[in-house]
Amino acid sequence: MNSDVGWHKRDSQVLFTGGPDDRIHLTVDQAVRPDGVTVAYPHVAAPDSVRVLAVRHGQVAMVAQHHYLHGSITDLPGGLVDQDEEPADAARRELAEETGLQAAWLYSLGAVITARATSTEKAHLYLAHGCTPGPTSQDAGESVQLQWRSWHELNEPDVTALQAVMPFPLGDAASLAAVQRNGMALRAVGGLLPARGDDLVAAAWAAYTVAALRDPIADDRLSLVWLDLAVGRFAEGTAVLAELESGYEGPDAEASWALAAQRLWLIAQQR
Numbered sequence: 425m426n427s428d429v430g431w432h433k434r435d436s437q438v439l440f441t442g443g444p445d446d447r448i449h450l451t452v453d454q455a456v457r458p459d460g461v462t463v464a465y466p467h468v469a470a471p472d473s474v475r476v477l478a479v480r481h482g483q484v485a486m487v488a489q490h491h492y493l494h495g496s497i498t499d500l501p502g503g504l505v506d507q508d509e510e511p512a513d514a515a516r517r518e519l520a521e522e523t524g525l526q527a528a529w530l531y532s533l534g535a536v537i538t539a540r541a542t543s544t545e546k547a548h549l550y551l552a553h554g555c556t557p558g559p560t561s562q563d564a565g566e567s568v569q570l571q572w573r574s575w576h577e578l579n580e581p582d583v584t585a586l587q588a589v590m591p592f593p594l595g596d597a598a599s600l601a602a603v604q605r606n607g608m609a610l611r612a613v614g615g616l617l618p619a620r621g622d623d624l625v626a627a628a629w630a631a632y633t634v635a636a637l638r639d640p641i642a643d644d645r646l647s648l649v650w651l652d653l654a655v656g657r658f659a660e661g662t663a664v665l666a667e668l669e670s671g672y673e674g675p676d677a678e679a680s681w682a683l684a685a686q687r688l689w690l691i692a693q694q695r
Contacts, residue, residue: 431465432456444504447471470545473538474515475502477602478525478552479649482657483572485523485555486594490567498571499596500603501525502547511535511548519552521561522568528554528669531645533605536598547598551606553649554669575653576620578603606649613642614650624658628691631655635668636685644672644681651684660691 433453440450448470455465477500478485488498501522505514512530519525533549560568578594594600610617614634618627631654638647648669655661664687671680 429458431458434462443470445507447504447507467541468539468543468545470543471507472505472511472535472545473502473547473598474505474511474518474550475500475547475596475598475602476515476519476527476530476550476552477533477599477606478519478523478527478555479575479652480525480553480555480656481662482653482655483574484578485519485525486571486573487522488569488571494595497595499594499599502598505548512550515548515550515552519555520558523570524558524560525552525555526558527552528556529645531643531649533602533609536601538598547601549598549602549605551602551609551645551649553645553652574620574657575617579607609646610650610653613639613646614654617650618654624655624660625692625694627655627658628661628688631661632685632688632692635681635688638681644677648672655688655691664688664691 432455434456435454437452438449439452442448448468451467451469453465453467454462456462476485485501486498487501488496490496501519503514503518503522505511506517509517512532515530516527519527529552531551531553533551535546535548538545538547560570594603614630618630622630631651634647634650634654638644648665651661651668652665656665664684668680668684671677
């Protein structure tokens with residue numbers, strides 16, 4: 425048998441239609457396997473979804489809510505992509521609806537298959553920064569509670585932090601994938617973030633090295649997020665980031681990065 429040959433659909437029957445705008449279908453396909461045998465293949469045809477990892481002042485926005493099938497879950501803000509809506513637009517909309525945060529920009533972390541054998545849904549993952557607070561606009565029947573967590577609470581390699589906040593702070597596989605992919609991207613930009621207990625001086629020193637020696641090939645938006653997670657929880661760090669956010673790209677980008685590095689250097693010399 426040639427393992428490169430895929431499955432083929434011969435026929436399809438929709439058994440049930442429902443959900444938002446009747447976009448969820450319980451379907452049974454007559455599917456031809458790679459070995460030529462035809463089988464009944466039940467699955468749920470569902471719209472794609474989004475998850476948004478939003479960083480602000482050194483923390484990540486989380487939402488806690490009760491789900492009918494799985495009970496109370498804490499995960500990243502997100503929801504379904506509306507018909508004819510781009511995933512990035514859905515990410516901005518869901519972030520604003522559930523948390524009130526308006527993102528200055530989004531960075532794609534790719535997509536994941538949420539239930540590869542039983543559903544067509546893909547979850548599109550995004551990193552958001554430059555967020556400003558505003559009012560929420562939750563859907564009917566939603567009761568979403570905004571929470572803020574440190575990166576160390578969410579980043580899986582920090583076993584000590586995870587044990588400290590048991591049960592695990594993330595109950596959603598797509599949210600876990602967003603955290604993992606973001607962690608990989610940040611490590612490529614600036615290496616490991618300052619330790620959980622580092623004070624401002626130690627964190628500023630680490631941030632200085634990233635601002636001064638950033639990779640010219642890497643996306644500067646990832647460097648901004650790295651800096652925010654490193655020093656954004658401190659007032660002095662927030663001030664540096666606010667100024668850098670407004671000028672990190674464009675004709676004055678190099679001067680803005682140099683000024684941020686200088687200010688972080690001065691903070692790091694306070695001890």
